[in-house]
Amino acid sequence: MHTQMHIHNHPRLSAVVPALCVFVGGAIGTALRTALSLLQPTNFAWPWVTFIVNSLGALLLGFLLEYLSRTGKDEGCRKLFRLFAGTGVMGGFTTYGTFILEVDSRVIGTHVALGIGYAVVSILLGVILAGAGIVLADAVTARKIATNARTAAQDEEEK
Numbered sequence: 001m002h003t004q005m006h007i008h009n010h011p012r013l014s015a016v017v018p019a020l021c022v023f024v025g026g027a028i029g030t031a032l033r034t035a036l037s038l039l040q041p042t043n044f045a046w047p048w049v050t051f052i053v054n055s056l057g058a059l060l061l062g063f064l065l066e067y068l069s070r071t072g073k074d075e076g077c078r079k080l081f082r083l084f085a086g087t088g089v090m091g092g093f094t095t096y097g098t099f100i101l102e103v104d105s106r107v108i109g110t111h112v113a114l115g116i117g118y119a120v121v122s123i124l125l126g127v128i129l130a131g132a133g134i135v136l137a138d139a140v141t142a143r144k145i146a147t148n149a150r151t152a153a154q155d156e157e158e159k
Helices: 011-037 048-071 076-093 096-108 112-158
Strands: none
Touching: 011 048, 011 076, 048 076, 048 096, 048 112, 096 112
């Protein structure tokens, strides 16, 4: 007789598996960000890589979390995927610490206006892009729901 193992029935696994999802996702996100950061010389006035990474991360995270919340419950594999992709990959990919260091080095140095401008633009754009991700996920899920409703109606007509 084969017994199927469920994570929620094993307290040790129920704590380890989510942590592993975050750990593996974080390693992937950090590796991606690090690889991209190698593309930018250190003498650039505007830290483009961090700016792009954080902006893209805000958009993707807004989309991911809204999409997942609209398409099902946060449990089982969906929860593990959220932890892997959202907390792990996007958490490792984006970087608040580097952002703060880049702002600080410009404000303390000779580029005060650039540092303040970088901080303001980064934060405002991040909020706007997270909102755009949410709106995009809403549109995608609304379209998916409408398509499913049309398909169900067509199936009913064929019966």
